[in-house]
Each structure stands twice: as structure tokens, then as C-alpha cells.
Amino acid sequence: SRKSDALPNGAEFAPSRENGFTVIELLIVLTIISVLIGFAIMQITRARQVMIRENAARQFAGYLEKARVDSLRRHAITSTQMAQVSIINATFYTVTIDANGDGALDAPQVVSLASDGLQLNGPFPRTIYFNWRGRTVDAAGNVAVPNFVTISNTLASRIDLTTEGQPSLAGAPPASSAVNNSNEPAPAFRPKTQISPSPTP
Numbered sequence: 001s002r003k004s005d006a007l008p009n010g011a012e013f014a015p016s017r018e019n020g021f022t023v024i025e026l027l028i029v030l031t032i033i034s035v036l037i038g039f040a041i042m043q044i045t046r047a048r049q050v051m052i053r054e055n056a057a058r059q060f061a062g063y064l065e066k067a068r069v070d071s072l073r074r075h076a077i078t079s080t081q082m083a084q085v086s087i088i089n090a091t092f093y094t095v096t097i098d099a100n101g102d103g104a105l106d107a108p109q110v111v112s113l114a115s116d117g118l119q120l121n122g123p124f125p126r127t128i129y130f131n132w133r134g135r136t137v138d139a140a141g142n143v144a145v146p147n148f149v150t151i152s153n154t155l156a157s158r159i160d161l162t163t164e165g166q167p168s169l170a171g172a173p174p175a176s177s178a179v180n181n182s183n184e185p186a187p188a189f190r191p192k193t194q195i196s197p198s199p200t201p
Contacts, residue, residue: 039177049153052116060085060149061167063095064113068165070097071130078138081105086127087149090119103151113151121150134165144187 020027023168067083076082083097083105113120127147130138138144145163150156160168 013098024142046154048119050155053118053151053155053157056113056116056118057068057151057159057169059111060093060151061159061169064159064161064167067095068130068134068167071132072134072158074098074103076130077141079131079137079141082131082137084127084129084131086125087120089124090122093120117153118151119153120154121152128161130165135163136161168197 035050041108054090061086070076072178074081074083077117085093085095086108087093091114092110092112094110096105096108097102099109124126127139128137129137131141131143135143146161148161149159151159157169162168
């Protein structure tokens with residue numbers, strides 16, 4: 001015979017709803033997780049690009065400072081003696097200094113930015129020479145402040161040179177104030193003071 005669905009005390013049997021997530025709820029959760037993961041990956045990628053670009057800019061500025069100090073140390077007069085940094089194209093530059101300290105320039109050291117997806121700004125090629133005073137000059141030895149250099153991927157890091165030839169990563173150097181070479185006015189003196197001779201004892 002068929003068993004009665006009646007429960008003791010006259011309560012009727014009601015099938016219980018299984019606890020858990022529906023397919024739609026799971027899809028919503030997975031979508032939210034995917035968005036969060038994608039956002040995190042994008043932020044990590046952007047931070048990595050910034051770090052790579054800033055490191056490359058610091059390295060370039062460091063090579064400029066090394067070249068400047070090297071020309072100062074060796075008292076370089078002609079362009080063949082001057083330490084220099086040459087920007088060959090958008091992804092390569094060379095550094096020519098006396099790294100071993102024998103008094104003569106070594107073979108140029110080639111630095112590549114291609115593997116990191118970085119680019120230098122033009123024009124190409126161009127060379128930054130440093131004379132015996134540490135100033136930036138052209139190949140003829142004439143003092144010349146070169147255009148700023150940028151290293152870029154999604155954004156750009158800028159390297160400037162001050163009028164003294166020092167690299168700066170803090171943006172364009174401030175314009176130097178005019179130096180007044182005129183003679184200072186003569187100091188005003190009090191009228192001559194008459195000094196009476198001391199009485200003889």
C-alpha cells in the first residue's frame with residue numbers, strides 16, 4: 001500500500017529546497033572576479049611600465065653625469081678627448097668615457113632600450129659632448145645646451161641638462177638669473193678723525 005505523506009501530529013510533508021548558488025549567481029560572481037583580476041593586472045602592468053621607464057631615465061642621467069665627470073677629470077679639450085653620450089636612434093644610444101682610467105676614451109658602450117619597449121626622442125643621431133669644464137658643447141667645442149631628452153612608453157620621462165652640464169630629472173631647470181658684473185659702489189667712509197698726540201709724561 002502507498003505510504004502516507006502525512007507526518008506525525010497531522011503535519012504534511014513538504015519537500016525542502018536545496019541550499020546553494022544558482023547558475024546565474026555563479027555567473028555574476030565569476031564576472032565580478034574577472035573584472036577585479038583584469039583591473040589588478042592592468043594596474044600591475046602600468047606600474048611595471050612606469051618603473052622600467054623611470055629606471056631607464058635614471059640610467060641615462062647617470063651616464064650623462066659619468067661623462068661629465070670624466071671630461072672634468074681628464075681635462076678634455078678637443079671633441080676626440082671629450083666624454084660623450086650619442087643618441088643613435090629611437091632605441092639605441094652609446095656612452096663613450098674613460099672607464100678604465102688610462103687617460104684615453106674606451107670603445108663606445110651600446111645601450112639598447114628595444115627590449116623594454118622604450119623610445120628616445122629625436123632628432124637622430126645627436127651627440128652630447130662635455131668639455132674640460134663639464135659644460136655641454138658641440139663637436140667644434142662651442143658651448144651649447146642640448147634639447148631635453150625623453151624616454152617614453154605609454155608616458156614619458158624627461159631628462160634635462162642645466163647650463164653647468166648637470167643632468168636633471170626634476171623637469172626643466174630654472175632659468176639662471178642675470179649676473180651683474182658691474183663694480184659695486186665704493187663704501188662710504190666717515191670723515192677723517194683727528195687724533196691728537198698723546199701727552200708726554
